[in-house]
Amino acid sequence: MAFGKGCHLHLIDGSAYIFRAYHALPPLTRKSDGLPIGAVSGFCNMLQRYIDGNNGGSDAPTHVAVVFDKGSHTFRNDLYDQYKANREAMPEELRPQIPLTRRATEAFNIACKEIEGFEADDIIATLACQARDAGGRVTILSSDKDLMQLVGDGVEMLDPMKNRRIDREGVEEKFGVGPERVVDVQALAGDSVDNVPGAPGIGIKTASLLINEFGSLEELLDRAEEIKQPKRRQTLIEKREQIELSKKLVQLDCDMELPFTLDELEVREVEPQKLLEFLAEMEFRTLSKRVADALDVEPPVIMDTDPGGVEVEGPADLPFTPENYERVRDMEALQGWIDRITERGYVAIDTETTGLNEMQADLVGISLAVDAGHACYIPLTHRAGGADDLFGSDELAEGQLALDDVLAALKPVLEDEAILKIGQNMKYDAKIFARNGVAIAPIDDTMLMSYAMNAGLHGHGMDTLAERYLGHTPIPIKELIGSGKNQITFDRVAIDEAVKYAAEDADITLRLWQRFKPQLHQVQVTTVYETLERPLVPVLAEMEMTGIKVDRSVLSRMSGAFAQKMAQLEDEIHELAGEKFNVGSPAQVGEILFGKMGLEGGKRGKTGKYSTPADVLEDLATEHDLPARILDWRQVSKLKSTYTDALQDHISPDTGRVHTSYLQTGASTGRLASSDPNLQNIPVRSEEGRRIREAFVADQGKVLLSLDYSQIELRILAHVAGIDALKAAFHEGQDIHAMTASEMFDVPLDEMTPEIRRQAKAINFGVIYGISGFGLARNLRIPRSEAQGFIDRYFERFPGIRDYMDDTVKFAKEHGFVQTLFGRKINTPEINAKGPGAGFAKRAAINAPIQGTAADVIRRAMIRMPDAIAELPARMLLQVHDELLFEVDEDAADKVVEAAREIMEGAAEPAVKLDVPLTVDAGQGANWAEAH
DNA sequence: CTAATCACG
């Protein structure tokens, strides 16, 4: 039948269907071979429901097509190279499913249309226009707002999820203008998802207002001078070109040359045989049965195992049996494992090494697991003689494959894009492999999965996870290597013992993965895991391996000076006290001050001893010399022992640099933690302490570059709590603490004193921490009643803050967690507790979304940074919560600042559009003190 | 091994 009057064309936005199916469903895999199949399954279900819903209806289509995007480069990229530039890459699990969705469409006997280099939207637009011109009706099944341009004259949209028809009125409701002016509004408003710039500062609301006033975009731009608002007028005049470009980008192409005609899209009957064969191949049992029922035919039989007979065992209740752990002795056995891994497409892997320091530890063996309950260990460099041999032996033990041979055989597997490598704390193994010339990818990490789901509930180490989720206590490493000074390295462990321990780790990791993978979707943290956790692993690994240069001579000179100062202070202290005692013992200091000298304010701690924290001593120091000297001594002692002494021990003999280790799962809020050594708490607040940063230096011909977010947590607070006054202040670049002080104390900005500003600053920080009168009073050293008065006044001025706090606590009490703007969940198990813990949990719940969102922002920046600076002579070295430190060639510093700043300031987008700008301060110098 | 103290954001 030729398409014409009385015909009804359905156009299905296939690409949108696929993404929706992918994100809505857990990551199902085909049972026989583990092929990811979730999106295909969801897609088929949608098609089935679609067909069911239209069968025999009076409004049934006469013609139908599913239309897909094809190719990533379209004519819009030629117009504007940034078009869709901030799109996240297609998830790895989705990629292989794309061709299967085309086959699925054909299996359902529906026309499947795609054209290389064109977006589905343009094909849909062209078909819709042709159908309309031929006098027929069109329904577009999509919720994509871009397609709303086409509505009218017999063309409607149908949102398949909400099952809502969108006609002319629907479009006007959404855009404030009719379909023919939708393009104009979009051109002005832009689109952060597709990266269409539009007119800065103008959204849909303002855009429709302007278009309605002037009639069209062209008219508006020609008569822009008439606009009253100065900022708007200026934008429209200055950004005219950008707006006109935006229009070209959003304008759908109705005049494509199509290699097919409408007539070819005529609805065809489903062919049961063809469809059921496809569903059987995909192993969709439920859907096959439903389709077979609907068609009134026998459902196909789908075997539980593939023709090769590989049983895929689940983790449930399968016992741990060391007898099923194999020791790999020869290349034939290894090849068997490699074949099995290749066939399956994933493997759990773990490395054993001589130590916990990945920069120095050597590879001792590798364990692998593909099926739960079965695993192997490949010993590589175990020593002969073993633990009992007093002197050990440097001879290699018998029956081991050569390290080089094994690495050569495994390298193609470890680097194969189609084979997923699963680990527990993969950063560690990735670094070990990197030092052996293997770039392991792609990866999954059970530790990070647990963190994404369970932050705040418990730790994420293997022992914790195995006990909680598998009901199994793994062999303690102590049983093999001992502890304390008698500890041995893993290469001295007898191989047979090592097999049981190491293979078990791979087995546990695999079982945890099988359990966690579907849970990620159920808990709705897949995006967090895939965009904030997993991609950070290689970035951190790279930073840690790079390390930062530390000048030992600077440190050792300072250590000497500190030692002298301490000795001198110690003499003075003993003199003042009238006796010798250990100044480093808080208990003895307490006895001297509060016991012997009888000073006021001595409180006893849990252990019954006097407590002597700095703030108490500071109060005493106004009247007495002794506590003042003790405070001086403590400061110097801290700097010497923790920094100038300890840091020297961390300088790697191989690189001359210090390599910290970042713990991705350390802080429940999403922050990183740094250890061995901790480079996130290098002194900066005190003048003396700051000098330690002079020892952190740039290499010859390079400089250190520090970029830090300005007031990021307060900006996020302004956004999430929706405080207009704060937002405006940030937009105008005002001094936020001065502005707060001015609001609170009714002091004009030009009469602001440092003291009033300081108090307002303390309140601003207090708010982020879940303020209390007691805490603020202690911080500001003012009476509690006065502090409470400040807080009351603050909430009066910014009532939105109180609402935010109340809402957050309420949410936590209802759900047991709070969330960041990017969807990270932080569990709050203590929130409904009674007693003193309740206050703690409340404040933590208030703080977590703010601290966590800031942490998410800088993570996003870090993940994007390697690409952004790839062409520049720069390396990212350190992260200190809101600061990134780089080492760059001297002459490229400005360029790097520009590139890195852009990434950092735009890091929230496109996922989140903050109401406040993020700004980044930059500094550079030969050392960290100068750069900061 | 834990508590106390203090370094950072």
Added chain:
DNA sequence: GACGTACGTGATTAGC
């Protein structure tokens, strides 16, 4: 009405 509090970390030391 009393209680006990600023949020998040890691390293070092003393002292059991």
